[in-house]
Amino acid sequence: MPHSTRAAATRLVAFFVAGMRLATLAQMAPSLLTAMPALSRVDHPWLTGASWILATVMLVAIAAITLVTRRPPGVTYAVLDVAVAVALLIVGLWTVPVELRTGTWVGFQLGYALCVSCGLSAVRSRWLWMFLLGSLAVAEAVYIAPTVDGWADLTGALSTCLTLLVLGPLAWFGCQTIVRIGTEADEARRYAAEAAKAEEERRARLAIHNGTAMMRLLVETDTADGNGALRSQAEVELNRMRAYLSGQTPPPVSEATNLAAVVTAVGAEFDDLPITVVADLAQDVALPRALADDLAAAMRSLLLNVRQHARAGRVVLHAAEDEDGIGWEVTLHDDGIGFDTSATDYGVGLREVVVAQLARSGVDVQINSIRDLGTTVTLAQTTVAEVS
Known part of the structure; x- marks a missing residue:
């Protein structure tokens, strides 16, 4: 199976969620023994025990599911988790003494709610996530409201609620961002593979x-x-x-890198055609090696088309440097049968060897043809390419 960055990112988020739950369980466990004397003063000891058991089962079960599937808990588990956390906070009004609800793991409900708020990464819907987080915040406010007995208590209660409202969103946005980065990395890898395949097919x-x-x-x-x-x-x-x-470097299409020499050499290969080569005005145009190869291959492909299809009585291959000396132009004209450029799909030769390949070197290609009057192809570069 090919490597997936998204899958790796999803596993990382899953391990984070499972780690949060197991860490919460590890912090709850020692407090159970030390809290027994205090918890014995509550009116519903059986409800207290049930709360601890339910919280422990939920922490272990969802952590186990997350580790086995290597994915954060889905929406169904997230909603169930929040529902249990809200229920534990409400039940805590009767099972946890007021003085033990903050600053101690005897009142584990706040720690459990914070753990749950950081494990909602699988909830994609922003509105559902806000509803779940808001439910936790409201239940937490109700849980710690009885502890407020003055300004100092109020600031402490607000700080406790803000911890949930800050760390929960940070965890959610952080996990979403990690998964999105993984998705974009997979898309970029897929795009690169498709581009490489297309380039190989073109070559x-x-x-x-x-x-x-x-x-x-x-x-x-x-x-x-x-x-x-x-x-x-x-043979060439x-x-x-x-x-x-x-997989080797292909030999040069033409030994020459001077425009006039390239045009003359390619024209000489097709001396079986009624061809006239006029390249005197291109003597001063030097071409990079790669451009000279591409230009020679393009002209050879054009002349092959003339030989195969044009049935021309005259062919003229002309090359000249622009008057301002910053560009050049090569034209190939034949008086053959011509074709309708608007109704004809270019074949591989015109589409790839001529138009697309020369475009990569900054050479513009214009093809004009009239039925029974012939075809003219113009290859033009408006700036002089740097010779390496």
């Missing part, structure tokens, strides 16, 4: 598209000259596919 398409087109043409071409020209191109693409499959 696979880039690695095999041109090579597949080359091999298809190689199979379909019967002339010796055509086969010879295609074999040299197919075959080496790139081998590099991808072995």
